[in-house]
Amino acid sequence: MYRYDDFDRQLVQERTEQFREQVKRRLAGDITEEQFRPLRLMNGVYLQLHAYMLRVAVPYGTLRADQLRELGGIARKYDKGYGHFTTRQNIQYNWPKLDEIPDALLDLANVEMHAIQTSGNCIRNTTTDQYAGAAADEIEDPRPYCELIRQWSTFHPEFTYLPRKFKIAVTGSPNDRAAVKVHDIGLRMHQNDAGETGFEVIVGGGLGRTPFVGKTVRDFIGKNDLFSYLEAILRVYNRFGRRDNKYKARIKILVHEEGVEEIQRLVEEEWAQIKDGSLRIGDDEIAQYIEQFAPPAFEPLSDDDADFERHKAENRGFSNWVRSNVIEHKQPGYAIASVSLKPIGGIPGDATDVQMELVADLSEKYSFSDVRVTHEQNLVLPHVKKADLFALWTELDKANLGTANLGYVTDIIACPGLDYCALATARSIPLSQRISERFGDLDRQHDIGELKIKISGCINACGHHHVGHIGILGLDKRGKEFYQITLGGDASENASIGKIVGAGFSEAEVVDAIESLVTKYIDIRDAGERFIDTYRRVGTDPFKEVLYGDR
Amino acid sequence: MAIVKNDSVIEQEWITVDAEGGLPASDENLIVPLARFKDQRDDLIGRNGGLGVQLNPGDAPEDLADDLDRLSIITVNFPAYTDGRGYSYGRVLRERMGFKGELRAIGDVLRDQVLYMHRCGFDSYDLNVDDETALTKVRAALKEMSVYYQPTGDGRATAASLRDRRRVALD
Numbered sequence: 001m002y003r004y005d006d007f008d009r010q011l012v013q014e015r016t017e018q019f020r021e022q023v024k025r026r027l028a029g030d031i032t033e034e035q036f037r038p039l040r041l042m043n044g045v046y047l048q049l050h051a052y053m054l055r056v057a058v059p060y061g062t063l064r065a066d067q068l069r070e071l072g073g074i075a076r077k078y079d080k081g082y083g084h085f086t087t088r089q090n091i092q093y094n095w096p097k098l099d100e101i102p103d104a105l106l107d108l109a110n111v112e113m114h115a116i117q118t119s120g121n122c123i124r125n126t127t128t129d130q131y132a133g134a135a136a137d138e139i140e141d142p143r144p145y146c147e148l149i150r151q152w153s154t155f156h157p158e159f160t161y162l163p164r165k166f167k168i169a170v171t172g173s174p175n176d177r178a179a180v181k182v183h184d185i186g187l188r189m190h191q192n193d194a195g196e197t198g199f200e201v202i203v204g205g206g207l208g209r210t211p212f213v214g215k216t217v218r219d220f221i222g223k224n225d226l227f228s229y230l231e232a233i234l235r236v237y238n239r240f241g242r243r244d245n246k247y248k249a250r251i252k253i254l255v256h257e258e259g260v261e262e263i264q265r266l267v268e269e270e271w272a273q274i275k276d277g278s279l280r281i282g283d284d285e286i287a288q289y290i291e292q293f294a295p296p297a298f299e300p301l302s303d304d305d306a307d308f309e310r311h312k313a314e315n316r317g318f319s320n321w322v323r324s325n326v327i328e329h330k331q332p333g334y335a336i337a338s339v340s341l342k343p344i345g346g347i348p349g350d351a352t353d354v355q356m357e358l359v360a361d362l363s364e365k366y367s368f369s370d371v372r373v374t375h376e377q378n379l380v381l382p383h384v385k386k387a388d389l390f391a392l393w394t395e396l397d398k399a400n401l402g403t404a405n406l407g408y409v410t411d412i413i414a415c416p417g418l419d420y421c422a423l424a425t426a427r428s429i430p431l432s433q434r435i436s437e438r439f440g441d442l443d444r445q446h447d448i449g450e451l452k453i454k455i456s457g458c459i460n461a462c463g464h465h466h467v468g469h470i471g472i473l474g475l476d477k478r479g480k481e482f483y484q485i486t487l488g489g490d491a492s493e494n495a496s497i498g499k500i501v502g503a504g505f506s507e508a509e510v511v512d513a514i515e516s517l518v519t520k521y522i523d524i525r526d527a528g529e530r531f532i533d534t535y536r537r538v539g540t541d542p543f544k545e546v547l548y549g550d551r
Numbered sequence: 552m553a554i555v556k557n558d559s560v561i562e563q564e565w566i567t568v569d570a571e572g573g574l575p576a577s578d579e580n581l582i583v584p585l586a587r588f589k590d591q592r593d594d595l596i597g598r599n600g601g602l603g604v605q606l607n608p609g610d611a612p613e614d615l616a617d618d619l620d621r622l623s624i625i626t627v628n629f630p631a632y633t634d635g636r637g638y639s640y641g642r643v644l645r646e647r648m649g650f651k652g653e654l655r656a657i658g659d660v661l662r663d664q665v666l667y668m669h670r671c672g673f674d675s676y677d678l679n680v681d682d683e684t685a686l687t688k689v690r691a692a693l694k695e696m697s698v699y700y701q702p703t704g705d706g707r708a709t710a711a712s713l714r715d716r717r718r719v720a721l722d
Contacts, residue, residue, distance in 0.1 A: 007713065011698035014697065018695055121635075152700060152701060157638060157667035157668075157670035158639055158642055158671055158701075159638075160635065161633055161635025238636060285715075
């Protein structure tokens with residue numbers, strides 16, 4: 001895992017001191033809230049419905065044990081004892097006091113963390129596959145490139161006042177778990193005909209009020225050229241992206257309005273002028289970053305572990321958890337274990353101080369101190385010996401962290417919604433809790449299989465509803481919450497945007513509506529067919545009919 | 552209003568005119584918007600005084616390619632600090648087109664943007680405050696950070712280059 005050197009440390013330290021001064025100026029009344037706003041936003045401090053909110057960056061979703069432990073400590077010290085993991089692999093604290101935030105940032109800096117560029121019209125935290133460096137299907141570990149992108153994008157002098165925010169996601173696996181096609185830039189690693197590994201560059205994907213699946217501007221860019229190519233895209237966007245209307249300012253609109261061919265032409269023209277310049281990275285430098293993310297000291301093990309098999313046979317709770325939450329590792333004898341933050345009836349993505357500290361401890365004990373945050377709002381211990389899985393699960397389960405529902409209908413993404421967010425038009429959390437309770441029975445979840453429900457409490461789509469197999473968008477209709485359902489969204493390599501199925505449902509009706517969709521799917525599915533596959537086969541009509549009849 | 556350049560406050564020696572209207576006497580130093588420069592280029596370069604061009608957001612600095620040697624100053628207008636197009640113009644003018652004259656940020660120029668402007672090639676800043684405040688702000692802004700990740704044309708050593716140097720020294 002990447003460790004800060006003195007340069008990284010100094011940069012974060014200087015930033016922390018700078019923000020302390022800015023807060024002091026604000027609290028002393030030297031600057032107005034209006035003048036303070038852009039300064040606090042650059043440091044991840046939002047003003048929400050009830051309080052300030054602090055969003056802390058978890059670069060590419062990777063945490064060390066000491067960092068996660070500190071996140072737990074911060075939840076206790078500056079918040080009400082919990083934090084909320086987000087779809088951007090970050091963590092948010094909902095109740096910090098402004099005068100204490102500089103201290104929280106100092107605590108973070110001490111474990112090589114910060115809140116830089118978690119807001120504002122700049123390049124945000126780069127996200128990636130939560131199984132990076134562990135997944136059996138991986139072409140190459142994307143984290144070295146994510147770290148290089150982190151550095152390149154941090155306080156980029158040219159790209160700090162872009163038309164709008166800018167999000168980059170990277171996948172090193174053909175099975176896209178990072179939703180790269182719905183990011184401003186998506187990078188997909190693959191090999192070209194010459195056998196070199198590089199990136200397909202996808203531009204202009206995004207959710208929000210105008211969702212788009214991104215388009216490929218370049219099939220292959222070599223690693224040495226990655227940064228000049230990114231800079232070319234960003235320069236084209238900075239110069240030509242729309243600034244007259246906030247809702248049309250993302251790069252997806254530029255790509256949509258100009259056409260991908262024109263964007264491609266502009267980018268290639270720009271790139272031709274900078275590609276041999278100082279942004280070209282040498283193989284040596286790349287090698288150093290690859291070295292930083294070298295695999296941990298795995299033991300040579302057989303892939304079969306008799307105890308593991310015995311525990312599975314003897315303990316149904318454990319075997320259920322293995323079935324949903326454990327996947328194959330590239331190293332024989334090891335596995336990737338997901339820690340669900342979606343207990344039945346719980347708040348998606350929330351974790352208490354004690355839970356965070358426990359997962360930190362367990363990662364030290366069982367996973368080389370490595371923890372990941374997923375964009376689906378769960379945690380991952382990426383390198384667990386199969387022989388240790390039972391002990392791990394036992395400890396997780398005691399702390400209400402052993403829920404066996406990864407990828408199932410109760411593994412719901414939900415934004416904070418009207419319970420916290422100043423932009424929301426409806427609540428998301430209570431609805432996700434009710435859906436979770438309705439489908440809580442595990443046998444039923446097994447029967448339903450993979451089904452991704454995603455809930456947003458407003459049109460900005462932080463809950464990714466556009467790419468939910470079933471998406472739910474909470475709106476406000478004359479002072480009452482109502483919920484619009486979309487079907488057929490998908491954030492994977494087969495990305496698609498869900499279609500609105502019909503008129504929205506009241507808060508009282510919507511859970512029943514979801515249940516009738518699920519029941520219909522079970523009625524008409526072919527053997528082994530996931531919800532999304534059935535939908536793609538039969539289309540919207542059968543589902544529409546079950547919701548609206550002849551209406 | 553105060554213009555800070557090279558660690559001091561300098562006099563305003565330029566008259567900036569709009570897209571239309573009369574021009575001052577031929578020996579006055581004059582800054583015209585890019586559109587007007589393109590329209591009246593031959594007249595303008597025939598004047599006796601110094602000549603400068605103002606770029607507004609949406610302008611293409613590339614339009615000045617053939618005339619950079621004639622220009623003593625280019626001002627880049629930031630009508631609101633949130634409009635960051637001028638940063639790209641600065642880098643294109645300096646790093647790509649090799650502009651050597653004065654590059655001045657005008658408009659909504661605030662302390663917290665000065666360092667970024669400097670990194671993008673600007674060497675003077677027109678701040679809407681008194682002389683002393685302007686100088687204090689620019690000085691503070693330019694030394695607030697000391698670590699830089701991105702190579703730009705500003706000559707600052709990047710973290711990567713310093714790491715490299717250290718590695719070579721250790722080898």
